[in-house]
Amino acid sequence: MPEQFLWAMEVMLNGLMAGVLYALVALGFVLIFKASGVFNYAQGVMALFAAMTLVGLQKGQVPFAHLINTIFGTDVHKFGWELAPWLAILLTAGVMVLFAWLVQRFILQHLVNQPDIILFMATIGLAYFMEGFADLMWGADIKTLDIGLPQGVNAWIDETTFNLFGYGFFIDNLDIAATIVAALLVVALVLFSQYTKQGRAMRAVADDHQAALSVGISLRFIWVMVWSVAGFVALVAGIMWGAKSGVQFSLSLIALKALPVLMLGGFTSIPGAIVGGLIIGVGEKLFEFLVGPYIGGATENWFAYVLALIFLVFRPQGLFGEKIIERV
Amino acid sequence: MKLKKLAVATAAMVALGAPAMAEIVFPSLSYRTGPYAANGTPFADGYADYFTLINERDGGIGGEKIRLLECETGYNTEKGVECYESTKGEGAVLYEPLSTGITYQLIPKASADGIPVHSGGYGRTSAANGAVFKWIFNYPTNYWYGASVAIKHILDQEGGDISGKTIALLYHNSAYGKEPIRTLEELAKKHGFSLTLLPVDHPGQEQKSQWLQIRREKPDYVLMWGWGVMNQVAIQEAANIRYPMDHFIGIWWSGSENDVKAAGAKGDGYKALSFHMPGSDFPVFDDIQKYVVDAGKAAGAGDQIGTVLYNRGLYAAMLAVEAARTAQELSGNTRITPAEMRDGMENLDMSEEKMAALGLPGFGPAFKVTCANHGGNGLALVQQWDATAQKWNVITDYIEPDLEVIQPLIEEDSAAFAAENNITPRDCN
Known part of the structure; x- marks a missing residue:
C-alpha cells in the first residue's frame, strides 16, 4: 500500500481517538444544557477542579494548606496517607455532588425562569470563582496524576499493522482507555436519560421548567442530579486529559476543544457529542496532515471551528440536535 | 475642632499611604494564577526571596531598603501593560516583565518613560544592541x-x-x-x-x-x-x-x-x-533559609527553593541588585533614579569573583554589559533530567554562541527597528 495512504490511515485513527477525548468534555456541556438550557461556561473549570481534587485526595494533600499555614503559622501540607485510586475517584465524585448541590442552592435556585443569558453569565462567574477557589484549595503547582492508566504506544497494534502493511501504526494506550471509558459512559447516560424515571424527568425539565414543576417534578433535585452527573463526566475528562499533561490550570482550556464539537453535534444530543467529537477529531487531524504542510501548519485549532461552521450553516441545530420549530 | 482632627488624620493617612522615598522600588510583573501559574509562581518566589534576603541580611542595597511591588499579569499582555502603568508612578527603577509579549509592549513605553527593562533570556532578541535599545537589556543571553x-x-x-x-x-x-x-x-x-x-x-x-x-x-x-x-x-x-x-x-x-x-x-x-545552575548547592541558599524561610518571610511555601525557575527568579533579582549597587557607585547616590539604574545596568560587570562573593560561585556565566552590548555574552549550558534522582544534571560547560551568524542578525533587526521608530542609534564608541 502507498506510504501516504498508510500514514493517512494512522492520522485518521488518531483523529478518532482525539475526537473521543473532545467528546468527553462536550458531554458535560450537553448534559447541563439538555436539563436546564444553560450553556455551562464552567465545564472546563469543573474538569480542572475535579482532577485537582482527585490528586489532592489521593496524595493526602491538606486542602487550603497555604491559607491555614499563613493564618495559624503552622507548616502542614500532607495528611500522610495515600488513597487507592478507586477510593479517591469515589470521594471526588462525592465532592462533585456536594458542588452540584451548592451550585443549585446558591446560584440556580435564585435564577429560575431568568433569561438564558443571565444563567450563562452566572456560569461565567462560577468558572472564575472556581478557578480561584481551586488555586486556594490545592495550589497552582503541576500535579502528576497516577491512577494506573496505561500510556504509550500499543504494541499489539504496532506489530499487527507492521506485519500487515510494513508500517506500524501508533495508537496511544491512553486513547484506547479513554475510548472504552467514553463508550461505557455514553451507553450509561443514554440508558439513564431514556429509560429511567429521573432521566425522563430531566428531559421534561429541559423542555419547560414551569410545566415540569406543575406535574410534580422537583426542579431542585433534577438540577442537583444533572450537575452531579456533569461533574462526574468532568472528572472523567479531567482524568484523561490530566494523565497526558499532568493536572494543571491549563486543563480548564480543554473547554475550547469542546465548542466546535457542540456546534457540530448539537447542544442537546449525547450521541451528537460523540459523533461530533469524532468528526472534529478526524477532520482536524486529516486537514493538518494533508493541507497543513502547505500553509505553515498549526491548523487544528481554527479548522475545527471552520468545520463546525460549515455544519452550522446547513444544520443550525447541529447534526443530532432537536429541530428548531417556532410556531407563530 | 472636628475639622482640625480630620485634617490631622488625613495628613497622617497621606503620610502613611505615600511611597517612602528612601527605597529602591522593583516591580515584579508576576503570574501566580491562570494556565501558566505553575511556572510563574516559582520565578516570582525566587525574585521576591532574594530581595527579602538583601533587606533582612544586609539592610537593603547601600542602606536603601528594597520595596517589591508585585502585580499579577496572568501572563496576559494587556494586564502586564496595566501593571506597568499602575506601578511606574511608585518610583519604579526597573521592570522585569517575565513575558516576551509584555516586553514587546513595554519597549516603546519604558523607553519613552525612561525606565529600564530587563528581559534576561526572553523578550526581543535584538534588544541586545544597546546603541538602539538604550533602555532595554536582555543579558546574559537571548x-x-x-x-x-x-x-x-x-x-x-x-x-x-x-x-x-x-x-x-x-x-x-x-x-x-x-x-x-x-x-x-x-x-x-x-x-x-x-x-x-x-x-x-x-x-x-x-x-x-x-x-x-x-x-x-x-x-x-x-x-x-x-x-x-x-x-x-x-x-x-x-x-x-x-x-x-x-x-x-x-x-x-x-x-x-x-x-x-x-x-x-x-x-x-x-x-x-x-543560563544558570539548577539546585540549591550554593552558599546563598543557606542565607535564604536562615533569613527568609526560617524567619517566615518567604514569598511562597518554601518548597520551590533550588528548582530551575526559582533559581531563575533569584538570578534575575541578584542581577538587579548588583546593577543597583553599580548605579549607586557611579552616581554617588544611594537613592537611585531609573536613569541611574540604567547606567548601573550598562556598566554591570558580573565577574566570577563577584558571584563567589555573593554566595553564588559559578551560578551563572561571567559577563560584562556595555553601551553597545546589552545582551551579555550569550553563554548557556546543557542540563539533562535524571528521572530516578528527580534532578537536573549539568552535562556541559557554558557554551559560546556562534556570534559570526547571530551578530549580523542582531544588527539587521535592530537597524530595522531603529528605522521604523525614527531612532538614531547612539554612538557607543
Missing part, C-alpha cells in the same frame, strides 16, 4: 544565542558534522516560539542540516499531529521552544513514540522540573538549555 548553543551542542554530539541531518523545531505558535526560526535557518545554511518547522497552537494540550509527523520523518534531533502545558505534553508524547530523549533539547523555558515530572520515568534523559 533566544538566538540559545538556538546557536543548541546547534553547537548537537555539533559536539555528532563529531562536528551535521550536514545532511534533520533537525525539527517544535515551537509555541507565538512571537516567542517563532524567535529562533531565523537563526536556525541561517545555521541550517551554514552547517548543511535541514530544518523542519512544527508549530503548536496555544496552549499545546493536543500535539498528536506533530508527534505523528516526528514519528514518520524521524528527525535526528528535536528542538523545543515551548511554555507551560505544551512542554509537559511534548515530553509525554516523545516518550509515547519512543523518541530518544537525549536527542530532544528544549530551550531554557522548556527545562524546569514542572516540564518533566509529569512524564515520570519516561522523561529520563531529556535535555534543556539553561
